[in-house]
Amino acid sequence: MQLIDSHCHLDFPQFDSDRTQVLTACHQLGVTKLILAAVTRDHWARLWQLVENTEQPQLFGSFGLHPYFLNEHLPDDLQQLRQQLSNHQQHPRLCAIGEIGLDYYLPELDRQQQLFYFTEQLKLAKEFSLPVILHVRKAHAEVIQLLKQHALPRAGIVHAFSGSYEQALEYIKLGFLLGIGGAYTWPNAHKLRTMLPRLPLASIVLETDSPDMAPAFAAGQRNSPTNLPQICTELAPLFDIPATQLAQHTTHNAKQLFAWD
Structure with a gap:
């Protein structure tokens, strides 16, 4: 069973003590590719060093400014982001701009500032065709509207999707894939678990968001990309298919989006 973790933060300090062991275990478990999503400018160098220096499993990197860390961003970071994208645009391990977006769940995060950074990064995605x-979070209508306005050439992934079925269809119409992970393994996630089998398999990718969003079977623990096979195994019955088939579909979807052989 080959799997792709479409969203994790293996560069975070929570993995400093055993990162090599985690990578070895991923390779042994069939987690063949992992996407490391950046969150702030300060993380870019560490993330990229890890991407370039790891061969098995293959690591892929994105550069971006996460809305949750809004107070750490400076307007000049956008120029630095353009420079990073320009420096690495021909590198096969650069796969996306992210993690970017809008987070209206936390009232202390200024919405106008979020919109500024998000729209500027959408422009970069269009410029670099990434x-x-x-x-x-709590901003799907606004994000969908902005995506329609900017008409990105290559769409992307809605990480940790938790919107409505109708919102899912809107993203799918725009060419986006929906990131599904540990949140869907919790028995009390009735809305998510009911919606999931209604979604086309061609629209789904698997993720862990490790070290965060631990699945139910790892409650209270650090989440890890090594949990991805069991996440796949637990979600497959919701589609009434074997885990191997869910792995095959989601791996194919990610490979198509990122133009990986």
Whole structure:
């Protein structure tokens, strides 16, 4: 069973003590590719060093400014982001701009500032013809409207999708894939678990968001990309298919989006 973790933060300090062991275990478990999503300018160098220096499993990187860390961003970061994208645009391990988006769940995050950084990064995605990795909380209507306005050439992934079925269809119409992970394994996630089998398999990718969003079977623990096979195994019955088939579909979807052989 080959799997792709379409969203994780393996560069975070929570993995400093055992990152090599985690990578070895991923390779042994069939997690063949992992996408490391950036969150602030300060993270870019560390993330990219890890991407370039790891061969098995293959690591892919994105550069972006996460809305949750809004107070750490400076307007000049956008120029630095353009420079990073320009420096690495021919590198096969650069796969996206992200993690970017809107987070209206936390009232202390200024919405106008979020919109500024988000729209500027959408412009960069269009300029460099890169997919985007989206973080969206309580702002799906606004994000969908902006995506329609900017008409990105390569769409992307809505990470940790938790919107409505109708919103899912809107993203799918725009060419986006929906990131599904640990949140869907919790038995009390009735809305998510009911919606999931209604979605076309061609629209789904798997993720862990590790070290965050631990699945039910790892409650209270650090989440890890090594949990992806079991996440796949637990979600497959919701589609009434074997785990191997869910792995095959989601891996194919990610490979198509990022133009990976």
